[in-house]
Amino acid sequence: MALSIMLQGTGSDVGKSVLVAGLCRIFFQDGYRVAPFKSQNMALNSGITEAGDEMGRAQIFQAEAAGIKPDVRMNPVLLKPTSDMQAQVIVMGKVFNHMDAVTYHQYKPRLMDHIEQVYRSLASEQEIIVLEGAGSPAEINLRDRDIVNMGMAERIDAPVILVADIDRGGVFAAIYGTLALLSDDERARVKGVIINKFRGDVALLHSGIEMIEQMTSVPVLGVMPFIELNIEDEDSVGLSQNKYRQRNHASHNQxxxxxxxxxxxxxxxxxxxxxxxxxxxxxxxxxxxxxxxxxxxxxxxxxxxxxxxxxxxxxxxxxxxxxxxxxxxxxxxxxxxxxxxxxxxxxxxxxxxxxxxxxxxxxxxxxxxxxxxxxxxxxxxxxxxxxxxxxxxxxxxxxxxxxxxxxxxxxxxxxxxxxxxxxxxxxxxxxxxxxxxxxxxxxxxxxxxxxxxxxxxxxxxxxxxxxxxxLPPLEQSQSLDAFKQREYDHLADNMREYIDIQKIYRLMADHAEQQSKQTKI
Structure with a gap:
């Protein structure tokens, strides 16, 4: 069975999808067969596999970063909101039903066995699986029927790295609060923290990092700087915030x-x-x-x-x-x-x-x-x-x-x-x-x-x-595929520089060894 690592976040839009893509790229560069996995995705941005199955766009670009073709097993459940109250539920690439939030929350446990089977089918063909959570694992009102954060991590026994976004402020409170709301078993599953989207001199964070590590007993594996990347967003949150907004005007030659x-x-x-x-x-x-x-x-x-x-x-x-x-x-x-x-x-x-x-x-x-x-x-x-x-x-x-x-x-x-x-x-x-x-x-x-x-x-x-x-014609356009490949490599280079990737390798291996010992017992 493949090694696994799961990235969960202190909240939505903290950068999990991009960091998962970066890890997939690193493992691919290092010669491993690697695939992304997100059991449940909520996004209006989707794509189609060669088999005609619909899946989340984030898992498609993560698969590209991993050097493999998108496979619907990487995203078995996709929710596409059709209003503030309802969503189209897509299971294994096909429309299953339309449900409101309460109905879907009640139905989720019936999907868990199927999701696990899909995951194990995918993992049997890979050496490493990089899983992605959704939102935050500390949504205590949803925990009893969770299928995408700790519920998924527990089901397949995956170690977890918590991702926190410092750009929005309150990063140490977000880390501490998230860990405090987890159960003892869930906290034990969190093996490290990545602080994401940092701007400025990292020396200013050292004292805070030492304190949060002492308070939580969870190591900070790295501080990722805020880097400009043109990697596909999972949803349009970035568009409404600042990306492609009308702050600048086209030049005469554009x-x-x-x-x-x-x-x-x-x-x-x-x-x-x-x-x-x-x-x-x-x-x-x-x-x-x-x-x-x-x-x-x-x-x-x-x-x-x-x-x-x-x-x-x-x-x-x-x-x-x-x-x-x-x-x-x-x-x-x-x-x-x-x-x-x-x-x-x-x-x-x-x-x-x-x-x-x-x-x-x-x-x-x-x-x-x-x-x-x-x-x-x-x-x-x-x-x-x-x-x-x-x-x-x-x-x-x-x-x-x-x-x-x-x-x-x-x-x-x-x-x-x-x-x-x-x-x-x-x-x-x-x-x-x-x-x-x-x-x-x-x-x-x-x-x-x-x-x-x-x-x-x-x-x-x-x-x-x-x-x-x-205006005179231009002879050639920028190749989108070549551009994306350069962006994946750029992301991987930055993650190697600012995150302890070797420690991630070790914690995956250590966790797998513990699993093996428990199985023998």
């Missing part, structure tokens, strides 16, 4: 691309490939912020399409979108954003709203159904029509790749043309159209997430936008 930040925004990682381009200034527009005059406006995916469409109306953003369309500014809708651009949406599945008029910028209608489409796809982008600018078309046949996650089917009318032709779904040959482009050529929608990840299509699109801005 393209200004604005993405509307919807309340139920999903799969915002679709736009990471744009954000890393040297000629792109990507920004997210929050409520009460002006969209301005971007070179391209994007309406992203949503887990509650009609609810977010209602938000666009009530916030005044709908009028802003229509204004930009009148000015000829290009607009792209991805998945839920594509559905919103149409004439009419018929729901009753996702939002509880029966039907609603869309933005009316694409001649299409969408009907939601209970069956969810989750596929990896390849497609050929439609070739440029004669005598047409074809902003969203290509000059020569071009392949794009991505994935679909949606519960609606869209039918286009005579005043649109398809965006692309699907040629495979989950490796199976198909022939069907996807998306729509308006006859004006300024509005496009598609169900395909990740369409910007392939550099040729993205560079051609950006160069057409540059031409509109009277």
């Amino acid at each position: 393209l200004d691309i604005a993405v509307i930040h919807l309340p139920y925004l999903s799969n915002f990682t679709d736009f990471n490939a744009l954000a890393i381009q040297p000629d792109v200034h990507l920004r997210y527009v929050m409520r009460d912020e002006k969209i301005g005059y971007p070179d391209l406006l994007i309406i992203p995916g949503s887990k509650n399409t009609l609810g977010d469409l209602k938000y666009l109306r009530e916030s005044g953003m709908e009028q802003e979108i229509l204004r930009l369309n009148q000015l000829g500014i290009p607009i792209i809708g991805i998945c839920g954003g594509y559905q919103m651009l149409g004439n009419r949406l018929y729901d009753g599945i996702e939002s509880g709203i029966a039907q609603m008029d869309g933005l009316g910028l694409l001649d299409c209608e969408t009907r939601f159904s209970a069956e969810k489409t989750t596929t990896q796809v390849e497609a050929k982008v439609s070739v440029l029509p004669p005598d047409d600018e074809g902003l969203f078309q290509v000059d020569n046949e071009m392949i794009i790749e991505g994935y679909e996650i949606h519960m609606g089917q869209t039918v286009i009318g005579s005043n649109t043309r398809p965006f692309c032709r699907l040629i495979s779904r989950n490796g199976q040959v198909v022939e069907s159209d996807d998306g729509a482009v308006s006859l004006s050529g300024n509005v496009m929608g598609s169900y395909i997430h990740g369409i910007f990840d392939r550099e040729p299509f993205t560079r051609q699109l950006l160069n057409k936008l540059r031409q509109r801005k009277q």
Whole structure:
């Protein structure tokens, strides 16, 4: 059985997901077969495996850091909120049910045996498993039915490292308070602490570290500095705090691309490939912020399409979108954003709203159904029509790749043309159209997430936008995959410098030895 180490946090958004990715990268660099695991994930940011299974995006980028393909066993339970009270429950990559918080909390123990079986199946193929908790293990009102923090650690007998975020303040109180709320057995399972996101001179922390170690008898394994990393976030918390906010403006030589930040925004990682381009200034527009005059406006995916469409109306953003369309500014809708651009949406599945008029910028209608489409796809982008600018078309046949996650089917009318032709779904040959482009050529929608990840299509699109801005074309785009690999290596280098990785190796080995002795007894 594989060695294991579990990272739990003093709270949410303390950096567990990134540190798990860093450990996966380190172990991979050191020649080990390693995989991430998170028994239950709550996030609107998900992806699709080669088998067509849906899983949390965090475990996907952790798998990338580990040098392996994503496997739904790495995230057997995924919760996708559809409102403040309900979430779609996805088990082993497929929709299981919709539940409110109380119902799901009561149901969780029935999942535990299955989760353990999945974990052991994954661990049988690896040498090390790096587990991630969720939120905090000190949520005493939820402890009796926990399946993702100490409940999971106890079930598979994993040692735990506690991660604390010093950037938000009160780090020593968070460490002490978390450990104080654990039972004696749970505290004994915590083998170390990592203080994360530190800014400044670490010498100022030495006295505090000595005191917290004396008070808790738990060693601090390292202090990670606050480092700028472009690694995919698990959710959009970072977007609403500071990342990609409108603090800066695009320079004259940059393209200004604005993405509307919807309340139920999903799969915002679709736009990471744009954000890393040297000629792109990507920004997210929050409520009460002006969209301005971007070179391209994007309406992203949503887990509650009609609810977010209602938000666009009530916030005044709908009028802003229509204004930009009148000015000829290009607009792209991805998945839920594509559905919103149409004439009419018929729901009753996702939002509880029966039907609603869309933005009316694409001649299409969408009907939601209970069956969810989750596929990896390849497609050929439609070739440029004669005598047409074809902003969203290509000059020569071009392949794009991505994935679909949606519960609606869209039918286009005579005043649109398809965006692309699907040629495979989950490796199976198909022939069907996807998306729509308006006859004006300024509005496009598609169900395909990740369409910007392939550099040729993205560079051609950006160069057409540059031409509109009277800027010369660029010959090459930044490769997203190569960029991510460099970021994983950069993260691993910093963790090796500031965290006692050898001590982590030792505590995993010591714990495994104790397990072996107990088994023999």
